Amino acid sequence: MKEYAIFLGCIIPNRYPGIETTSTSILKDFDIELLPINGASCCPAPGVFSSFHLESWLAIAARNIAIGEETGRDIVTMCNGCYGSLAEANHLLNGNKELKDKINDILSKVGCEFKGNSKIKHMIEVFSEDIGVKKIQEYMKNPLDGIKVCTHYGCHFLKPSEIKKHGSSERPKFLDELVRATGAESIDYKDKTMCCGFGGGVRARDIDVTLDFTREKLKNIISAGGDCIVDQCASCHLEFDRGQAEIKKIYGEEFRLPVLYFTQLIGLGIGMGQKELGLTFQNIPAESLLDKINGRKK
Amino acid sequence: MTEFSPRIVAFCCNWCSYVGADLAGTSRLQYPDNIRIIKVMCSGQVFPSYILKALELGADGVMVAGCHIGDCHYVSGNKKAQERVETLLRVMKTLGLDPRRVRLEWISASEGVKFANTVKEFVEEVKELGPNQLGVRE
Amino acid sequence: MTNIGVYICHCGTNIAGVVDVEALAKRVAKLKDVSLARDYKYMCSNPGQDLIRDDIKHRNLDRVVVAACSPRMHENTYKKVLASAGLNPFLLEIANIREQASWVHLDKEKTTNKAFDLINMAVSKVRMDEPLTSMSANVIQRVLVIGAGIAGIQTSLDIANIGYDVVLVEKEQSIGGRMSQLGKTFPTLDCSACILTPKMVEVSSNPRIKLFTYSEVEEISGFIGNFKAKIRKKSRGLDESLCTGCGLCQEKCPTRVPSEYDEKMGKRKAIYTLFPQAVPNIPVIDRASCLYITKGKCGVCKKVCPVGAIDYERGDEFIEEEVGAVVVASGFDPFDPTSKEEYGFGIYKNVITGLQLERLLHAAGPTQGEVVRPSDGAVPKRIAFVQCVGSRDEHANKYCSRVCCMYAIKNALLIKEHHPESEIFIYYIDIRAFGKGYEEFYKRAQEKGIKFMRGRVAEIFEEPASRNPVIRADDTLLGMVTENEVDMVVLSVGMIPRSDSSRIQKMLGLAASPDGFFMEAHAKLRPVDTLVDGVFLAGTAQGPKDIPDTVAQAKGAASGALGVVSHKALLLSPLISEVDERLCRGCGDCKDVCEYGAIELVTLDTRKVAKINPAICKGCGSCVVACCNGSIKLRNFTDSITFAMLEAALGGAL
């Protein structure tokens, strides 16, 4: 039995609970338990917040890490944004004694201390490293042969690569390998490593710019012939799902491209249903994908 | 009472610092006459014992001068000199001798001015330290 | 009995103006072992020199101190005086009372006192100095040249033409190196082969050049004047003495594999020569792809060979050669752009390297000089060059590779002149056209309509249907991000050290610069020398450079090597370190600090002791200080001499 402290962040519990339930239930099959972090707050968002006031951002992130550390386990996030905040804060504080003392001074007011003993991990690492592609392949009951998937890695897990160190940030492979383990085909598309449009506070500041990004990505995926988009980040997930609805509303343009978190794709491969996967909570229906999966069987 | 006039020995490497001292000469730069130069092939040739022996014999200050780091005629002799002077400074500290009596300087062949100024500075500094206690014989 | 003579020079008024030379002479004469002290107006003049010479002869002086200007001025003059009077020239000391006394102080009394101390110090030293004689070492009057690219070829020809023997060792099966891979050369657009092949033939026909191809130097021992090299001559799988180079075997060989020489743009056989003008024109069997060797089938080459030269089982040979100097001309490798992932090299078929383009442009290359794109063989109409790939890049190599700007311009021009309708873009951050005629060449390219786009290419992606690469870059002159779909992209890759350069570095004891290329002894004044005496550098082994610079350096290296081997013997400075074998504990600390590898541990009875090679030792004294128990001394710079000088320096009153 392996245990992690799970940092849920904001988007998953509030908008996409399916990501959590699917992940938790699959992990159980691999004997991995997720322990809740009681009292966790917003991570807070890496780009925006830190660029306004670094110390406040660090203090909040450090508090989240500190209460996670109390479990004595490494901390896992399911959103690139949360990962970015916690990993970067962890890196900064562990590398700078003066800063660490300063932040701990602030934290002492709420009875917390950042020690820096826990690793910050992303759910994708748990799947691709702890479990591994081979076991996922064996785990599939209903391999997704014939399904064309376009993967989206997102930014904050990979970059800045000096801190994140997950290998190639230009042409990463691990998510595609995981997708291929489900039996699906991972197809290339233009600007695969481009931002979803959510990041850096743009979504809140200028929705037109945000949706420009999203549309560009969606168009590239559709023209490459993708059946769905598979992501590894709750923020990107929101951008693609909710963004499609907004694009329809504002520009009247409709894509109807199903959006799946990678654990949801794995869920499909072991025969989990729409409801179990939480897909019914999403804006964009996944029927076309399910039809293809089912149709393919007949 | 006459003013204290320190006795200073300088070990100058053959390739840079000795030539720098020559340049101070050809440029007619005036500096205090307290210094006696001993030519060594390389600052890395200076044993820590040479410095301590000089102090034992009553030198009020000892300077070791070599090529700038990276310019050593023998690749890395000056780096070795640096390490060796550090060893000596540890011993001097235990012995209770003032480390300011020993000075390691990098003076290139073109730095006649630096040579003259360094001597001036060092003489002034040693004057403030006063006579080397080991020079006062029983 | 020690008889020291002290000679105090007035140097006109330069010394005598400040120093009371007469009083000084009187004081000095009283020093222990000083049998006479004279002062004279100009000691370096002929009468001054005669004075010393006569005293040595008639007053039986056995050691001399001259108190005058810096030893850097006249030490050698006086050494000659001693030698001419039959006295060992190392029994001379100079007291520098001009630069260190009369020129830097004004007070007559104090300066005279200081001059006395300086003379006293010199007397203390000369008393203990040992007579030394310069040793000489025989020189083996031939040169080993490692690498037979244009640098090694030029060095070898220069040395051989002046009349000395050369051993030229080339790793590949033919000489010619990287230059032979190139199509044409900038800025004159001469065909590379046209200017190189005559030199290659000259090498093969010069009786003074002993050529080893498909061979590597595995070990080098010894020192300047006396190196011994062990050369491995790799098996070609045939008897070279029989092969006539008829080429029948190559023609009939059924195996085709991608050609390394063509940078994988073409194919070669399993038995092959690199190119038609190869020197020597003898093929090699590639053991990894030969059907007979890998599967025991085929054997066609053996069947068709009219002279029966094929011998699959032939083994490597080892040869030892003795030389007096070594020139390292081992060249460069092109940067592998796979690691610059944003450019998609190795993923997008129509993204190639500059060297691959050279092979396409080469009249004897895989496409006979026609540039076609790898994906479909079509002639590309829109071509983009991406500069500084792997160069000037903190994530790859920090340095500028110096040739990429010019080769990109050259190839762009060649394509444009051949297909005037084609559109060519060069993405650059600076164009470095620094050589003779280069800026003019750059201008010619601009006039021909080649488009220079200022901006470092951010990324390249592919249009899946057309397989056209699309370049995305900030056009910094327009201030906007542009996407440019082209038919083919050429990455202007830079130069990196040869993959085996660290082996050569270790073998010869060379130093490497931070960029990984071999380090020269001095960046400006000794650019072809290394810190290892007798070893010289030529060409890109020392750092990126173009052909003119390579040839110039090769000629420099030839003159450096000739400076060694043109002498029958080398005179070695006797001012070196010496081991007292009885005291030596054999711990090797001295060996560890010696920057020149002059020290080795040898067995003496049952012990190990350090041994200093007088031909390599430079006399820096580092080992002397590293030795814990005083087993090594630097001749005439011993502890006791230093202590005596210290006593003299500190004994005087101030």
Place this chain on the structure above:
Amino acid sequence: MKQIIKRTKAYYCVECGKCSGSCPVARVNEGFSPRVIVERALSGMKGEIEGDRELWTCLTCEACTTKCPSTVKFSEFIRGMRSSAFNSGYTSRCSQGGLLHSIQRVQSYRDLVQNRLQWISDDLKTSTEGEVLYFTGCLPYFENLFSGFVNPLEIARSTVKILNKAGISPVVSPNERCCGHDLLWTGNVETFQKLARLNVEMIKESGASRIVTSCPECLRTLKLDYADFLEGTDIEIVHISEFISSLIKNNDIKLNRAGIMTYQDPCRLGRHMGIYDAPREVIKSMGELVEMNKNREESSCCGVSAWATCEGNSKQMQIERLIEAKSTGADMLVTSCPKCLIHLRCAVHNQIPVEKEKVDIPVVDLTVAACRALAGE
């Protein structure tokens, strides 16, 4: 020279050669023979002896004295001749370019204020006055120079710790000077006397009636060579090994088992002072003692004395000794002299002429070993 001959009974010499036969140096250095030196002295060749480099080769280890059937005090004789040579202007060699002797000479300057007590950490109790004085010797300087391969100050700390354990807070004086052993044995009698006078002043000021040393050379020097300077006082001088063994006997301390040990007798402790049993008792109380073939009076020397005799053959002697120690099967070689420790460790520094396994045995100071084995620590 006549006086030296008389004082050391050199005229008793019957030229039997037993001395040279038992000399560890003569075994590895053909040029050195105690017999020949004595013979030369007897035939009046003063100048030849003073100018001979072999005068400085003798380790003064007393291996010959112990065996001499005519009881010639050869070490004393050598010491006398060295002093005579020193006065004629000859000087001994000195390791580290003369630095060690220089450090010792510098300590003879009255006004010197050393920083030699930096090693006393908060957990150690020391006093400025009291009955017991710990004479630390050169350990702080050895730390400056040799900390790369030995830990000399651990000996000092261990000594104080053990003294503390016995309820003693020893005087450790900042005014302590080098005991002068090395200078005395290299002929520099004048400086030795200066050092002795300064130390005796310091000892008297401390009010100590008992001096503990962790160095056999200090022990010998204070006990024998300071006799004239200490005349009229009643001060007991003991080596730490004697002190620890008495603590053990009285059940004042108990040591835990620390493995199998073999023991190197330092020449100053053994042959010079006759102390063989005390260190062995300490070892037996914390482990098993296996003796090397050459032990007690027969023990071989660590190869260097007074920092003046380090040569190629010193290393041979050291390597042979280590091989002997290793072949006993002991876990460690214990010695009770800081210099034996330094020299035996130096022997395996960097390149060694035999396979590493043959000499691969830890060398540990007796006091350090005992301190590590203290029960309840």
